[in-house]
Amino acid sequence: MRDILRNRMGWLHTWVGFVSGLVLVVVFTGGTLAMFDTEITRWMQPELAMLPQAPLTAEGLNHAGEQVQALREKEQTVFLALPSVRDPVLRILHYDGHAFVGPALDPRDGTDLNVRQTQGGQLFFDLHQSLYRGPVWGNMVTEVVGIGLLVAVLSGLIIHFRNLVPDLVLFRPFAAPGRAWLDAHLMAGVLMLPFIVMITYTGVVIHGPRLFPMISNGHGGKAGRPGHDRAHDAAPFAPLAPMWKQAEAVFGEGNIGFIRFEPRAVSFYRSDAADFVMTRDRVDFSPRDGQQIGVKRDERGDQSLGGIIRGLHYVRWGTLGLRWLYFICGAIGSAMMSAGLVLFVIKYRRTHGGTVRLALAEALTLAVTLGLPLASLGFLWSNRLIDPSLAHRELLEAKVFFLLWLCALLHGVLRSCTGLVRTAWREQAWGIAALGCGLPLLDVVSRRATAFTPGLDVYLAVDACAFGIGILALWGQSMIVHDR
Structure with a gap:
């Protein structure tokens, strides 16, 4: 009976996890970056550097x-x-x-102050909250996949409950690709389990009235x-x-x-x-x-509870250190879900290799795992390359973001359909490395005409994070996926 339950939970975890995971990686990545949406906006308005x-x-x-x-x-x-x-x-x-x-x-x-117009970090907040599709349909999709994540977490706990402690301490990054990705997925999932459950539950409750209008969260x-x-x-x-x-x-x-x-x-x-x-x-x-x-x-009671839930989720009251903690936890959560998507395509490559369905699954996995960071870095680059005086330039920056993301998807489809998925992962990793490592130089050059003051500020923080992502992509490009 226990084995039957674990097998059924394994099927549920695999398919619910993959389908919802494609969206959840976007939601978690957007939410992670939105922890510093205000700081990203200031970076994208370099005219404020000398204020x-x-x-x-x-x-x-x-x-x-x-x-x-x-x-x-x-x-x-x-x-x-x-x-x-x-x-x-x-x-x-x-x-x-x-x-x-x-x-x-x-x-x-x-x-x-005559600053350039930009959507700034709010683009990532909107991506997190509604997938940039508005407060009705977008919120409904994120609500549904949030519930899917809770289902995947519960089924995953049932599957791995007996080996929870060994999974926490065992990590073999240089093992066979499937084993290494599984270890990373399990370790990140176990370590981040309280945060993932808390952030997902509070997010579901906040937007619950959109699915169930009879429920009021007092906001x-x-x-x-x-x-x-x-x-x-x-x-x-x-x-x-x-x-x-x-x-x-x-x-x-x-x-x-x-x-x-x-x-x-x-x-x-x-x-x-x-x-x-x-x-x-x-x-x-x-x-x-x-x-x-x-x-x-606001009245007390249910509305006060809603305020607590929103405070936990948005953490706008938090100190800088707490927001960095949320940022790190969110990044690890995104990595955990990305590892789960990679595990899915590795598992089904053995039995469905060469099929159109697998090629599409691999392309979608690549698009949300590497294509999204690539487009995000390109979004920052576009901010400094587009003329600051151009009318409606904030919309043009957003179009650059989605165009790069679409190109990453099409690139993944092309490579996957021609049997070169490993090459696709490496090429997009190289793209992230180039944009991430080059962003600090772009910032220095572009701010020289406005205001460049070396020091510990939001500009240096964004540059350092982008450079770190670039170095991580350089390190991981040879270890991401192997076609075995």
Whole structure:
């Protein structure tokens, strides 16, 4: 009976794991990079490199409010993001369907800093949350594959329960390819099991209402997408600085995240980084005279639980060290799923070698395992190579990302169908190595015309990570997949 159960669980783990794994590698990789989405955006706006750290002033906020008012008179719906430790500028933003974009302002006086427009790290957040397919169908797909991951984890535990401890300590990277990939898959899965279960469960719960509308997680999409409200009334509103001071008196100094402008209220929302529990608490003011209307707080109970779950998943309150821990765990989780996909194609190559179905499976595995990092690095390269003054350049950067990803898929299909899958893996690994190791040099050269200051900052951090990925690709290109 036990062997029958393990065999059935093995079939379930293999097929559910592969089908959902193709999407989950994308989701996990996007989420891992989205841990530093704000920092990636700053890297992709090198004009901010020389901006000194300066506190927000009343003059800067009032001037920003005047610019918001001018945009509202043109019937543009925008909101104002206040400076933070991670992003020390004022931003007038609108939601373009994928990312929040708009001008960056100097917090000292509210003047436009003339930065290049980019979707930045928000592209990876959108990829993680909805596969860049919008908040309905995209979220539904990620929700379904998240449930698939929980099924795969449960079935995997049943399969390997008896050998859980040996699998934790045994790793043979130089064994036969199948054995080495299996050891890596099992070790990463066992070590990262608590994190994978936590991050998947919280992600499923957050977006559960999209699959089950009768369930409410206490976090309305309207508050989460401040740029969607229409500006029905663009009449002038009172200066923002006095309202800001009153809002800080309620939530604490530095704990205001963004300002939203509605016909009957100017709302100051508490920052997501202010507390472990992620809420949409706000202070409302009259737009005419700036008088406080009231304080709106999320109710306790179920909504408070939803705030805890969102806080665990997004960890926007976390320290730099905690976000790096999430980043490392997410990267290992992505590697674990990638190893599972490779195991699938190695296993079925023995019985289905030369078939179209296997060639497609190998091409898809290659596209999400190496094609996605290749496209991500190309996305960073495009940011520095596309003219900063070009209109709608942020959309062009995104097109470069998806075009490179498509090319990686087509390259994998071509090589797989001609029996040269090993060559395909090595060629794409060489591409990652070239783009990753070359990115720091590109950063130095491209920032020399704007602002290059050697030192420990977000620019050096992104360059170092890209260089590390390039070195890892160089090391692994001869060990990735062997056609045996």
